[in-house]
Amino acid sequence: MGSRILLTGGAGYIGSHTYVALVEAGHEVVILDNFSNARDDVPARLEMITGHPVAVERADVLDKAALARIFAAHRFDAVVHFAALKAVGESVQKPLEYIETNVAGLLNLLGAMRDAGVFRLVFSSSATVYAESEVMPLAEDAPRGYASTYAWTKLAGEQILEQVARSDARWAFGVLRYFNPAGAHDTGLIGEDPQDIPNNLMPYIAKVAVGELPALNVFGNDYPTPDGTGVRDYIHVVDLARGHALSLAALIATGRGHVVNLGTGRGYSVMEMLAAYSRACGRDLPHAVAPRRDGDLAAYWGDPRLAEAELGFRAARDLDDMCSTSWGWISRRANAPRG
Ligand code: NAD
Numbered sequence: 216m217g218s219r220i221l222l223t224g225g226a227g228y229i230g231s232h233t234y235v236a237l238v239e240a241g242h243e244v245v246i247l248d249n250f251s252n253a254r255d256d257v258p259a260r261l262e263m264i265t266g267h268p269v270a271v272e273r274a275d276v277l278d279k280a281a282l283a284r285i286f287a288a289h290r291f292d293a294v295v296h297f298a299a300l301k302a303v304g305e306s307v308q309k310p311l312e313y314i315e316t317n318v319a320g321l322l323n324l325l326g327a328m329r330d331a332g333v334f335r336l337v338f339s340s341s342a343t344v345y346a347e348s349e350v351m352p353l354a355e356d357a358p359r360g361y362a363s364t365y366a367w368t369k370l371a372g373e374q375i376l377e378q379v380a381r382s383d384a385r386w387a388f389g390v391l392r393y394f395n396p397a398g399a400h401d402t403g404l405i406g407e408d409p410q411d412i413p414n415n416l417m418p419y420i421a422k423v424a425v426g427e428l429p430a431l432n433v434f435g436n437d438y439p440t441p442d443g444t445g446v447r448d449y450i451h452v453v454d455l456a457r458g459h460a461l462s463l464a465a466l467i468a469t470g471r472g473h474v475v476n477l478g479t480g481r482g483y484s485v486m487e488m489l490a491a492y493s494r495a496c497g498r499d500l501p502h503a504v505a506p507r508r509d510g511d512l513a514a515y516w517g518d519p520r521l522a523e524a525e526l527g528f529r530a531a532r533d534l535d536d537m538c539s540t541s542w543g544w545i546s547r548r549a550n551a552p553r554g
């Protein structure tokens with residue numbers, strides 16, 4: 216039977232795809248978002264995809280009174296928490312804003328949940344909580360660490376949940392460590408939508424493909440990897456979204472928490488990504504080799520086995536699917552600027 220779910224950050228990139236997965240799994244979902252990093256038309260697009268009206272609470276996770284009001288107005292069974300700031304470079308420039316949104320926002324949410332008697336939460340963590348390692352793939356028991364304020368906020372979030380879980384057996388947390396999300400929905404109606412010049416590889420390539428940026432800057436081609444460029448574990452956002460539905464199902468069925476990687480278990484290089492995107496959009500995309508980016512690691516990818524054992528989750532979609540759906544989204548979106 217379906218549950219009633221609060222989806223914070225549900226108008227964002229991963230949140231909007233997860234909205235679709237949760238509705239498809241039979242849940243009743245309310246989106247909470249302040250639209251600081253989402254377009255106003257996302258709910259209308261979600262309605263087109265799902266065929267049902269979309270419930271939205273336009274609110275900020277930093278507003279405790281709004282959270283109390285929203286929890287009083289709906290009787291939620293569980294929460295999926297995406298709302299956060301996510302730009303790694305910016306987090307180092309604006310630590311107070313990142314700590315406030317990502318850490319105080321989580322605390323506010325946990326307080327509102329406790330007061331309303333809601334004890335199940337799925338939390339967006341990240342592979343960025345792993346310390347730098349020579350051992351690949353990264354398994355969930357690998358040492359944790361952080362290299363940016365953003366990473367610290369995710370590590371702090373995990374540690375807060377550990378403390379809270381200890382305090383009362385009713386709490387059950389699904390901590391999902393995403394590797395590198397990529398791709399878009401098959402309909403081309405939702406996808407990743409950065410307002411400025413993208414920080415991440417896939418949205419940057421997408422803007423080159425659509426002609427908004429001249430060429431990809433490849434950040435270093437002298438890493439100790441097969442072609443010298445950085446290697447990451449890219450996971451299709453539709454797979455990632457399904458992982459959240461499985462995490463919720465496990466929390467609800469067992470009342471027991473889990474900490475799992477959501478990745479594919481294999482890495483691709485920057486040049487492999489560029490070649491795959493060129494195939495998807497039908498032309499060779501220009502690139503130039505640029506210096507390494509500060510703080511980047513050569514290569515990492517996740518061990519996907521625990522997610523399969525705990526949740527029955529296995530990524531199903533490949534790199535070509537990530538590129539073709541991204542291209543389907545961005546090429547439709549190109550003529551509709553934000554506003
Ligand atoms: P996103 O920016 O597209 O989505 C975040 C959403 O939260 C946006 O819709 C934004 O408007 C909303 N939001 C921000 N601050 C808010 C606030 N104070 N109150 C209410 N809503 C607020 O980002 P995303 O890529 O979809 O990431 C979702 C989550 O996954 C984040 O927690 C992020 O840290 C985490 N994550 C992302 C990646 C990635 O590479 N995209 C990787 C690992 C983890």
Ligand code: WQD
Pocket residue numbers: 301303340341342343394395396414415416417419431432433434435444445446447485508511
């Ligand atoms: C991927 C590869 C770059 C852009 C970041 C965060 C991480 C997580 C996901 C949230 C690297 C190369 C990139 C470009 C390039 N976020 N690159 N030219 O750095 O693995 O992870 O996003 O939790 O915390 O750190 O992702 O997409 O930025 O980079 O050559 O213009 O592409 O050097 O090898 P990253 P990314």
